[in-house]
Amino acid sequence: MAGTAQSPRARYREQTRAEIKEIALRQLAEGGTAAVALTRIAKEVGLSGPALYRYFDSRDALLTDLIRDAYADLAAAVSQAADSLPPGASPRARLRALAGSCRGWAIAQPHRYLLIEGTPVPGYAAPPDTLDSARAVLGPFLPVFEGAAPSAAVRPVVEQMTAWAEADAAVAQWARPRAAGGSEGVALAGAVLAWAHMHGSIGLEVSGQFNGMGHDGDTLLTAQIDSLADAFSLD
Template sequence: MAAGSLSPRARYREQTRAEIKEIALRQLAEGGTAAVALTRIAKEVGLSGPALYRYFDSRDALLTDLIRDAYADLGAAVAAAADALPVEGARRARLRSLAVAVRSWAVAQPHRYLLIEGTPVPGYTAPSDTLASARAVLGPFLPCFEGAGPAASVRPVVDQMTRWAAEDAAVAEWAHGFVGTGEVGTAMAGGVLAWAQLHGAVGLEVSGQFRGMGHDGGTLLMAQMDSLADAFGLE
C-alpha cells in the first residue's frame, strides 16, 4: 500500500517502526547484536516498554525485520550490478563485477553484513522466508557458470549440486529462474563456490581480521574470483 493511501494512524505506526529500526541499526553498528536493547530503544523513541511491544513484540521480531531489510538491500545491489552488465559478455568479468558489488555493500555497512552473514545470534532462529532472500542474492551469480567446463578439482561439488537439483524440485525451479532449462548442477556449483569464497574473504575483511596483514581486501577477493573462474574455464 502506498504511503499516501495510509491513514494517519497507520502512517504514524510506520514512521515509528522506521525510527525504532534506525536506532537498532545504530546500536548494531556500535556494539553488534548484543547491543540491540529494546529498553534503550523505547527510552530514545519516547515510549514505555509495553508500548514498544505494539510495534515489535520481541527483540527477535526486530532482528528479523533488520535481517529482511539487509537481504533486500544487498539483493538490490547485486541485481543492479547484474543489470548493468551486457546480456552476452565475458563471464569472468561478470563474476568479478558481482563480487565487487557484494564487497562494496558489505564494506560500506559492515554491521548489516555481519547481521546476515556473520556469527549466528545465540538463541535466534531466522524465519524460513530469509532463505529465499539469501537465494535471491546468490541467484545472479549462477549465469556466470552456466555451460562452463569445470575442472576435476570442482567436479565433486558439481556432482552434488546436480543431485540436489534432481532431488529437490524447489531448488531446481529456483536455479532455472536464472539459467534456463538446461542442466543446472554446474551453475549451482559455481554459485555456491563463489559464495563461499566471497563471504570467506569479505567476512574476514569487515570483521577486521585483515588489519596489519599488508594486503587489500579487494585485491585478495579478485584473486579468489579469478582462481574460481580458472577452475570453471571462464573467459
C-alpha cells in the same frame, strides 16, 4: 490505478517502526547484536516498554526485519551490478562485478553484512522466508556459469549440487530458470562456491582480521574469484 492512501494512524505506525529500526541499526553498528536492546530503544523513541511491543513483539522480531532489509538491499546491489554490465561482458568479468558489488555493500555497512553473514545470534531462529531473501542475492550468480566446464577439483561439488536439485523440487524450480539453459548442478555449484569465496574474504576483511597484513581486500577477492573462474573454465 492509484494506491489506497494510508490513514494517519498507519503512517504513524510505519514511521515509528522505521525509527525503531534506525536506532537498532545504530546499536548494531556500535556493539553488534548483543547491543540491540528493546528497553534502550523504547526510551530513545519515547515509548514505554509495553508500548514498544506493539511494533515489534520481541527482539527476534526486530532482528528479523533488519535481516530481511539487509538481504533486500544486498540483493538490489547485486542486481544493479548485473544490470550495469555492458552487453557481451565475459563470464569472468560478470563474476568479478557481482562479487565486487557484494564487497562494496559490505564495506559500506559492515554491521549489516555481519548480521546476515557473521556469527549466528545465539537462540535466534530465522523464519523460512529469509531463505528466499538469501537466494535473491545468489540468483544473479547462476547465469554466469552457463556453458562452464568444471574442472576435476570442483566436480564433486557439481555432483552434489546436481543431486540436490534432483531431490528437492523447490531448489530445481528456483535454479532452472536462472541457469540460463545450462546445467542446474553446475550453476548451483558455481554460485555456492562464489558465496564461499566471497564470505571468506569479505567476512575476514569487514571484521578487521586483515588489518596490518599489507594487502588490499579487493585484490584478494579478485584473486579468489579468478581462481574460481579458472576452476570452471570461464572466459
